[in-house]
Every structure is written in structure tokens, then in C-alpha cells.
Amino acid sequence: MARIVMKFGGTSVADLDRIRSVAARIKCQVATGDEVAVVVSAMAGVTNQLVGHCQALSPLHDAREYDAVVATGEQVTAGLLAIALQMLGVEARSWQGWQIPLRTDDAHGRARIESVEASTLIARMQAGQVPVVAGFQGVGPNGRVTTLGRGGSDTSAVALAAALDADRCDIYTDVDGIYTTDPRIVPRARKRDRITYEEMLELASVGAKVLQTRSVELAMKQRVRVQVLSSFAELAAPEEGRLPGTLVVDEDEILEQEIVAGIAYSRDEAKVTVRRVPDRPGVAAAVFGPLADAHVNVDMIVQSTGADGSTDMTFTTSKSDLARTIKVLEGARGVIQYGELLTDSEVAKISVVGVGMRSHAGVANTMFRTLSERSINIQVISTSEIKVSVLIGLEYTELAVRALHGAYGLDVG
Amino acid sequence: MARIVMKFGGTSVADLDRIRSVAARIKCQVATGDEVAVVVSAMAGVTNQLVGHCQALSPLHDAREYDAVVATGEQVTAGLLAIALQMLGVEARSWQGWQIPLRTDDAHGRARIESVEASTLIARMQAGQVPVVAGFQGVGPNGRVTTLGRGGSDTSAVALAAALDADRCDIYTDVDGIYTTDPRIVPRARKRDRITYEEMLELASVGAKVLQTRSVELAMKQRVRVQVLSSFAELAAPEEGRLPGTLVVDEDEILEQEIVAGIAYSRDEAKVTVRRVPDRPGVAAAVFGPLADAHVNVDMIVQSTGADGSTDMTFTTSKSDLARTIKVLEGARGVIQYGELLTDSEVAKISVVGVGMRSHAGVANTMFRTLSERSINIQVISTSEIKVSVLIGLEYTELAVRALHGAYGLDVG
Numbered sequence: 001m002a003r004i005v006m007k008f009g010g011t012s013v014a015d016l017d018r019i020r021s022v023a024a025r026i027k028c029q030v031a032t033g034d035e036v037a038v039v040v041s042a043m044a045g046v047t048n049q050l051v052g053h054c055q056a057l058s059p060l061h062d063a064r065e066y067d068a069v070v071a072t073g074e075q076v077t078a079g080l081l082a083i084a085l086q087m088l089g090v091e092a093r094s095w096q097g098w099q100i101p102l103r104t105d106d107a108h109g110r111a112r113i114e115s116v117e118a119s120t121l122i123a124r125m126q127a128g129q130v131p132v133v134a135g136f137q138g139v140g141p142n143g144r145v146t147t148l149g150r151g152g153s154d155t156s157a158v159a160l161a162a163a164l165d166a167d168r169c170d171i172y173t174d175v176d177g178i179y180t181t182d183p184r185i186v187p188r189a190r191k192r193d194r195i196t197y198e199e200m201l202e203l204a205s206v207g208a209k210v211l212q213t214r215s216v217e218l219a220m221k222q223r224v225r226v227q228v229l230s231s232f233a234e235l236a237a238p239e240e241g242r243l244p245g246t247l248v249v250d251e252d253e254i255l256e257q258e259i260v261a262g263i264a265y266s267r268d269e270a271k272v273t274v275r276r277v278p279d280r281p282g283v284a285a286a287v288f289g290p291l292a293d294a295h296v297n298v299d300m301i302v303q304s305t306g307a308d309g310s311t312d313m314t315f316t317t318s319k320s321d322l323a324r325t326i327k328v329l330e331g332a333r334g335v336i337q338y339g340e341l342l343t344d345s346e347v348a349k350i351s352v353v354g355v356g357m358r359s360h361a362g363v364a365n366t367m368f369r370t371l372s373e374r375s376i377n378i379q380v381i382s383t384s385e386i387k388v389s390v391l392i393g394l395e396y397t398e399l400a401v402r403a404l405h406g407a408y409g410l411d412v413g
Numbered sequence: 414m415a416r417i418v419m420k421f422g423g424t425s426v427a428d429l430d431r432i433r434s435v436a437a438r439i440k441c442q443v444a445t446g447d448e449v450a451v452v453v454s455a456m457a458g459v460t461n462q463l464v465g466h467c468q469a470l471s472p473l474h475d476a477r478e479y480d481a482v483v484a485t486g487e488q489v490t491a492g493l494l495a496i497a498l499q500m501l502g503v504e505a506r507s508w509q510g511w512q513i514p515l516r517t518d519d520a521h522g523r524a525r526i527e528s529v530e531a532s533t534l535i536a537r538m539q540a541g542q543v544p545v546v547a548g549f550q551g552v553g554p555n556g557r558v559t560t561l562g563r564g565g566s567d568t569s570a571v572a573l574a575a576a577l578d579a580d581r582c583d584i585y586t587d588v589d590g591i592y593t594t595d596p597r598i599v600p601r602a603r604k605r606d607r608i609t610y611e612e613m614l615e616l617a618s619v620g621a622k623v624l625q626t627r628s629v630e631l632a633m634k635q636r637v638r639v640q641v642l643s644s645f646a647e648l649a650a651p652e653e654g655r656l657p658g659t660l661v662v663d664e665d666e667i668l669e670q671e672i673v674a675g676i677a678y679s680r681d682e683a684k685v686t687v688r689r690v691p692d693r694p695g696v697a698a699a700v701f702g703p704l705a706d707a708h709v710n711v712d713m714i715v716q717s718t719g720a721d722g723s724t725d726m727t728f729t730t731s732k733s734d735l736a737r738t739i740k741v742l743e744g745a746r747g748v749i750q751y752g753e754l755l756t757d758s759e760v761a762k763i764s765v766v767g768v769g770m771r772s773h774a775g776v777a778n779t780m781f782r783t784l785s786e787r788s789i790n791i792q793v794i795s796t797s798e799i800k801v802s803v804l805i806g807l808e809y810t811e812l813a814v815r816a817l818h819g820a821y822g823l824d825v826g
Contacts, residue, residue, distance in 0.1 A: 079482035
């Protein structure tokens with residue numbers, strides 16, 4: 001017998017039929033003898049509609065009222081799923097954030113979880129009841145409803161799993177696990193049985209948007225074993241001792257660590273080059289300070305100094321931040337005193353991720369060689385302990401991903 | 414300076430434009446220097462949709478989960494209206510039932526209010542903030558969300574007005590007040606400035622569905638002055654010392670009481686006659702006991718004993734209860750031992766209501782004479798201290814209402 005938290009996202013509970021199908025899945029889990037708690041998102045589209053209402057009334061709406069409005073989406077799903085479970089003979093009860101209570105700070109719209117009171121829920125689970133918790137929300141220090149920010153239901157689920165001391169937190173999504181790369185680009189991509197928190201974090205932040213980054217960080221910190229699996233796959237008896245999805249775990253739970261866990265890509269990139277910046281101390285701060293003030297997320301940064309004593313500063317940002325970036329930098333031209341501003345949206349970022357590369361040399365070199373063999377020009381390089389990323393021309397995305405997937409021996413069969 | 418509770422129903426907040434318009438109306442009230450608290454219903458259609466979801470998942474859904482789901486409708490409106498008010502520069506804050514708290518018993522789906530904690534709200538109102546309270550809901554003894562039953566937002570508003578010791582509770586509806594009868598039938602119907610609680614109760618229960626009966630009972634018990642007025646009328650400076658709607662008040666607040674306050678009608682009536690019942694003690698209980706058990710609401714009851722020692726028992730019920738009534742009585746035929754069951758849905762109930770008839774004889778006789786002059790046959794008569802009701806053929810409804818309105822001198826001009 002295990003204690004399991006099951007989390008279902010918006011597409012998994014998009015309508016009443018899917019809510020019924022989720023209830024059937026939970027009933028199967030309960031039937032194995034496991035103690036089960038459930039976390040749900042709002043039905044797909046509901047949160048966007050509520051957010052739209054708030055924005056239509058006031059672009060600068062009060063975040064406290066925004067939270068009170070949008071948190072209702074998850075409350076509806078929790079109540080409906082409890083009804084669907086009871087209909088199947090499964091004892092269930094819905095829980096809103098304030099009822100648990102799941103306490104957060106008062107940063108409305110992006111609150112951070114401070115504590116989860118688990119004793120009542122544990123007692124109910126031990127008595128055979130399934131708590132159905134409204135995700136994405138909590139209650140702040142002043143008794144106001146708070147929300148955790150978009151995608152916060154994953155974080156709710158991991159925090160609940162930690163508080164319940166659960167054996168596993170199963171995140172049901174529209175994919176059946178974490179693949180070595182996007183199967184739409186590489187049909188021979190392989191589903192991983194296990195992946196480390198660190199790898200998952202790097203994959204999440206480079207475009208494999210299966211889990212919210214924050215939930216993976218919390219899982220890593222609290223040592224919560226997270227499984228990513230599909231809520232749309234047929235209900236079937238799982239193979240003996242084998243989980244259907246991908247388990248995100250601590251590194252020491254993976255015996256035979258492969259060097260490269262996966263190849264990620266992101267097309268949502270824009271390259272900005274600030275040319276002929278005077279090469280003097282403080283110039284990087286002069287460029288990136290105003291961008292940070294304007295909440296522009298800057299990713300890869302490269303600085304190269306020319307012979308004439310001036311510097312070129314190149315960085316990437318998301319396509320949606322490009323217009324703001326240009327505006328900020330043009331406004332700061334007098335301060336930075338640069339010569340020219342160049343931008344390019346026709347770029348993609350390709351990343352090779354794996355904790356194994358810490359102890360294996362040559363991973364980066366394999367990447368550079370493979371791309372070079374396909375005549376793919378590398379525009380920017382950035383590396384971390386477990387990741388190598390390169391910026392290339394957008395039109396080479398698929399070619400690069402496929403070539404690298406083969407070069408690292410990830411192709412199946 | 415007065416303290417006012419303003420309540421807006423579902424059609425008044427049906428979309429964002431109407432919510433903005435409601436906010437503008439509240440701002441005008443605040444600008445007069447009044448302390449204002451607001452109670453809102455769910456946006457029109459939302460509650461029905463949520464109820465539909467619950468019923469689709471399970472016809473016998475858990476009332477606790479039903480309450481958790483449907484209460485969200487009012488929470489959304491409260492948050493959105495708070496945002497709209499802030500946008501107009503009015504300080505506002507939304508309140509859900511559990512936040513106030515507005516405590517109820519645990520009769521989920523039809524909970525009764527037990528207490529309203531008013532001190533925090535009063536302090537905020539005195540500091541210039543407008544509390545926007547989600548109507549229709551409270552929190553039960555176990556910390557679960559409860560709802561007061563359909564139309565419960567009127568009751569929320571009256572209970573809040575009582576707890577706040579408010580000078581008036583303004584109920585905004587889609588009519589601009591209480592008329593002497595339905596203006597669609599009698600164009601010369603007159604809007605009343607004032608009406609007593611008792612008259613309002615009789616009018617509410619005979620088909621003038623402006624206020625929920627329960628809210629009027631509570632207002633009468635707690636001596637809350639209730640004004641019924643239109644949320645769609647143009648915003649205009651009210652005439653000096655004159656309220657735009659109809660004030661529902663205690664009898665002694667009305668100086669020159671008219672004998673008849675209004676003529677009400679209901680087409681939702683069905684007549685049932687149980688013929689040739691043995692005339693013995695206990696037979697009324699044998700007929701009406703099983704109907705009460707089946708939650709059939711029985712209204713007018715007439716018993717007449719024939720020469721042969723058997724009795725005819727005639728009563729009315731709503732059209733929607735007729736099928737159930739027939740089923741129950743056919744099932745109980747062996748016990749009641751009646752001869753025949755007759756039903757008639759082609760009937761209407763016409764009622765003349767007025768506290769003045771207590772001290773004036775002849776009100777009933779005027780009614781009978783007036784109908785007789787139009788050759789309208791009276792099938793059943795029932796009277797209370799301040800009401801005379803008759804059952805007539807459905808096709809005579811308009812004719813009877815118009816004739817009576819004239820006969821009691823209610824026609825305007």
C-alpha cells in the first residue's frame with residue numbers, strides 16, 4: 001500500500017465526460033489499496049475566461065480580487081470531481097485552499113506556499129476518503145484567497161505530496177512521459193523511465209513544457225518522487241513493477257545514468273546584438289539593468305571585444321519580449337552609447353541535457369561536430385554543468401534535433 | 414448620512430457592461446455620503462450552468478459538493494464588481510461567506526442563516542470601503558460552504574442589513590417597484606410608494622415574484638426596511654425626500670392605508686378533486702398525509718359533504734406538482750377509498766390583498782359581485798386575514814384582474 005497524490009490538469013478535466021473518466025482512473029488507483037489524494041486544475045478555458053473578465057474591467061486590477069475570481073475555476077472542478085467519484089462509489093470530499101488550509105504569503109497572483117496543514121487530510125485518507133483539492137490556490141495571512149500563478153496546480157500537487165509524505169506524486173498530462181526529444185520531430189524518440197530533477201529542470205526551461213519549473217524545484221527540494229504520465233491513455237493493468245510514465249527522481253535513484261538525457265529545442269527565441277559598446281567597466285550593467293527593470297528575461301549572453309576597443313554584446317530573449325527589449329535599449333542609447341542595435345527572430349535554441357555529462361568529457365564537442373557535419377552554423381553557445389545550448393538558424397531546428405538525437409545514441413531500436 | 418445595503422440580482426450583473434453600470438450606481442450612492450455594503454448574485458445563467466453540471470454527473474449529488482460548486486458563481490461576481498468599483502475610484506473589497514463569516518446551519522442547498530459577523534465590515538465601511546458580499550452563501554458548522562437555496566441572495570442582503578443595523582436594504586431588480594397589479598395586464602396599474610411586509614408576503618406567494626418570500630419574512634422579523642427598485646432605470650438625482658422604488662415597511666409606517674394593496678394572479682395552478690370520500694374522521698389526513706410525504710405543496714382546500722354521507726375534497730397545487738399528486742393519490746386509493754379523481758389545469762388563482770381589509774367589511778363581497786357581473790364562475794374560495802383568493806377558469810384571468818383593479822379604485826388617473 002502506498003500513498004499517492006494524483007494531479008489532473010485542465011485538458012484532463014475539460015468537460016464532464018473527461019471528469020468522469022478521471023474519476024474512473026482514481027477509482028482504479030483506490031482499488032489497489034493505495035491512499036489517494038487528488039489535485040485538480042480548472043476546466044480548460046475557464047481560467048482564461050475569468051482572467052479575461054478581470055482584464056476587461058480594469059487592466060490594472062487589484063490582484064486580491066483577481067485571485068478571488070480566478071480561484072473559483074479550480075473550486076468548481078474539485079466539487080464536480082468529488083460528485084463524479086461518489087457516483088462511482090468512491091468516498092470523496094472537495095477542499096479549497098482555505099479549508100485545508102494551504103497557507104501562502106500575500107504575493108497575490110504569484111503567491112508562494114508557506115505551509116500545508118496535512119493532519120485532517122491524512123486522517124480522512126486513512127479512513128478511506130479521497131480528498132479532492134482545488135489546485136493553484138491557497139489562503140494568505142489576511143484570510144484572502146491567493147493564487148500561485150499560472151501552472152501553479154503542479155506546485156500545489158508537489159507541496160501536498162510533501163506535506164502528506166506521499167510515496168509519489170503522479171502528474172497526469174496530455175503526454176505519456178518525458179521523451180529523449182520531441183517525438184513529432186524524431187519519431188524514434190524514446191520515452192524515459194526515469195529522469196533526474198536537474199535534467200527535468202533544464203528540459204523544462206528550454207522548451208519541454210511538461211512540468212512547471214517551480215514544481216520541479218519544489219520536488220527536488222522536498223525529495224518528492226514525481227511521475228509524469230498521460231490521462232488519455234487507456235486504463236490498463238500496469239505491468240508488474242513498472243510504472244506507465246516517466247519518474248522524476250533524485251540522481252542516486254538512477255543506477256545506469258546515460259550521459260545525455262534528452263535533446264530540447266525552443267523556437268521562441270530572439271537574438272539581440274548591441275554593437276560597438278564602449279569597452280569599459282559597468283557597461284554590462286548599463287545594458288542589462290534597464291532590461292531587468294522592464295522584466296525582460298534575458299537568456300544566453302555573449303560578449304566579444306573587438307580590436308578597436310569596443311565590444312559587441314549579444315543575448316537572447318523570448319520573441320514576445322523582443323519589442324519591449326528594443327524599446328528599452330533605444331531609450332537607454334544615450335547611457336550605453338552603443339553604435340548599432342541588431343535583432344534576429346529567425347533563430348532557435350537547441351540544448352543537450354544530461355547529468356552524466358558532469359563526468360564525461362566530449363559532450364559539447366560531439367554537439368559542435370555533429371552540427372558542423374550538417375553545415376549548421378552556431379551563432380551563440382552557452383553551457384551549464386549539465387547542459388550545452390546553441391543558437392542556430394530557425395530553419396535548421398528539426399535537422400539539428402534529429403542529428404543530435406542520433407549522435408548521442410538516443411534513437412530507439 | 415445613512416447606512417445602505419444594495420443588492421443586485423443576476424440580470425443586473427449579467428455581463429461586464431452591466432457590472433460596470435452597477436458600479437456606477439454604487440458610486441453615486443457612496444457620493445451622497447452614505448455608508449454602503451453590496452450583495453450580489455451570480456451572473457445570469459451561471460448558477461443554472463453549474464447546477465446542470467452537478468445534475469449531469471449525478472442526479473443524487475452530494476449537497477455539500479453541490480454547494481461548493483454553485484457558490485462560486487457569486488464569488489466571481491463579487492470579485493469582478495470590486496474590480497469595477499476600484500476602477501471608478503471607489504475603495505472596495507469582495508467577501509465570500511466564510512470570510513465574513515456568515516454562519517449557517519448545515520442544511521446544504523437550503524441552509525438557514527444563524528449569524529452574521531458584522532464588526533469587521535462596519536469598521537471598513539466607516540473607513541470608506543465598500544464591502545461587496547457574495548450572496549446566496551455562507552459557511553456551515555464544519556467549515557464547508559453552504560448555500561441558502563435559489564433566490565437566497567435577497568435573504569443574504571436582508572440578513573446583512575439587519576446585522577449592519579442598516580437604514581435600508583435596496584433590492585435592485587428588473588422592475589421599478591411593486592405595482593397594484595401586473596402592468597402588462599392592466600396598463601393603468603399604479604406603482605406603490607409603500608407596502609407592508611404582510612401584503613408583500615401575500616403578493617409574493619400568489620405570483621408576484623419580485624422578492625423571495627423568505628427574505629420578506631426575515632425583513633419583517635428583523636424590522637429591515639426594504640426598497641424594491643430597478644437597476645435598469647436611468648441614473649437620475651432622486652426627487653427630494655422621495656425614493657424611486659417601493660418601500661416594504663412595517664404597517665405603522667404607512668399613514669393612509671388603502672384597503673386593497675394589490676391584485677395578484679397565478680396561472681401556475683391545478684385543481685384536484687377527490688370525489689366520494691367516506692365522510693369519517695381522519696380522512697383529510699389520509700388524503701394530505703401522503704401528499705406531504707411526497708413534498709407536494711397543497712394550497713386552497715375545500716371540503717363539502719353531500720347528502721349521501723360521502724365527501725368531495727377539492728384542493729389546488731402547482732401545475733408542476735400535478736403528475737406527482739395524481740400518482741400519490743392513485744397509490745393511496747385503497748386507503749382513502751375514494752370514488753373518483755378529477756383534475757383540471759385550466760384554472761387561475763386571483764387574489765385581492767390588503768391589510769386595510771381587516772377593518773373594512775365588504776372586500777370579499779365586492780370581489781364576488783365584480784366577478785359575477787362579468788359572468789366569471791368562482792370554483793374555489795379561500796381567505797386569510799388580509800387576502801381573498803378565488804379559483805376561476807384560466808381564460809378569464811386578464812378579464813378578472815382588470816375588473817377587480819377598477820372595482821377597488823386602483824386604476825391610475
